[in-house]
Amino acid sequence: MNTSPATDVEGKIAIVTGAASGIGRAIAELLHARGAKVVAEDINPDVERLAGPGIVPLVADVSKEDSAQKAVALAVETFGRLDILVNNAARIMSKLVVDMTREDWDAIMSVNVTGAFLHSREAMKAMIPNRSGAIVNIASYAAYFAFPQIAAYTASKGALVQLTRTLALEAIEHGIRVNAVGSGDVVTNIWAGKMDNGSEFLADHGRKAPIGRAARAEEIAEVVAFLASDRASFMVGSVVMADGGMSVKIG
Template identity: 75%
Template sequence: MQGINEVEGKVAIVTGAASGIGRAITELLVARGARVIAEDIDPAVLAMESPSVVPLVADIAAEGSAEKAVALAMDRFSRLDLLVNNAGIIINKLVVDMSRDDWERIMNVNVTGAFLHSREAVKAMIPQRSGAIVNVASYASYFAFPTIAAYTASKAALAQLTRTLALEAIGHGIRVNAVGSGDVLTNILNTVAPDGNGVAALAAHGKSAPIGRAADPEEIAEVVLFLASERASFMVGSVVMADGGMSVKVGS
């Protein structure tokens, strides 16, 4: 496998690209020679525009957003090689306190958005008989925690979407895999942390992992890049755990 230059010349879509893991993935892809459609509901994504980054402000779960992202890749770069379904949200409520709107918003962003983007990406990749999809799952895909039932259910669904789509897509030369991330220093908990400091909450919880800390977004981005590259050419339907050993600890 020596001599493979990872993703140079590839075209990618990254959802949730404006901050955290998504921004780290986008920056790493660009640094390694890829061009990226950076999609996010946050208009801050517009500031990422460059010759290699085309920003798109969109709600990934909204009707037509996936089609728009793929069409933008084809219009600007004439192909689509990679999709990273990274966007995700979390709500911190007991099941008895959770509204249907709470539940559906989590599922729409974390699962339906990934489904819609994967469906449209595969359609674009089939004619070229190549491509890769990487989903950002979690150790919460496998383990339950009080107050985040919708999040854990959504990440479990994402893991199963990964496996099932992998079987359907590999015959077209398209690989589908996921990374099961642990606690990562991002702003995902800002709206649920009592003091609004989600990064501090994640840093504190990360200390309970065997590695003794939370991850930097760049560490998860490296795993995503590996799964997206030809270095992972024999990986199909895998959920690669990058959680500092949290799943090993929880499962013991």
């Protein structure tokens, strides 16, 4: 393998969902810095701030079928093809199951799972003729461990892991690799509007990991860039844990 991290996605065309801030923005910026052209998608209009040579923003709701179609069409029409899809968009809420409405449940699942399904399906259609591509899903150690009051989120991340594994088996015969990152606590604004001082909460919770801290978004982006690159050419259906050791900790 003659590539280096600085050039490992050079010339690739990528879609990154949830790209307006946090992990998604870090991924979009890192892929672009390493030579990829990027469609940056988010429901938040702030994603338009990323616009520039080689980065095209798309304001869209990832849970909608036509959003996935628009994102893939935009990548192909603007840059000629699609090589990488990063399903990062996610939502979270804090409610006991007995207090949760059907609408609450659907709101989380529609973004975290259905959005990934729709974008993966449409991306596959564009990638299959080229017999190459990489899909990276942003999962969580919460796919394997339960926490009170975030049942919809943990269920969605568990489903995303199983979608990753199943799609990996279907995709590899077409030369497309599907993997996931099991992210730990990352200091982002995912709790914005849902709790006060959400970033501080994530930073504090991250200190419970063996590494003793939460991650920076850029640290997760590095793992994504690797999985999306040819340097990870033998990785199929993997869930790479980047959680500071949280998933191997007992007690």
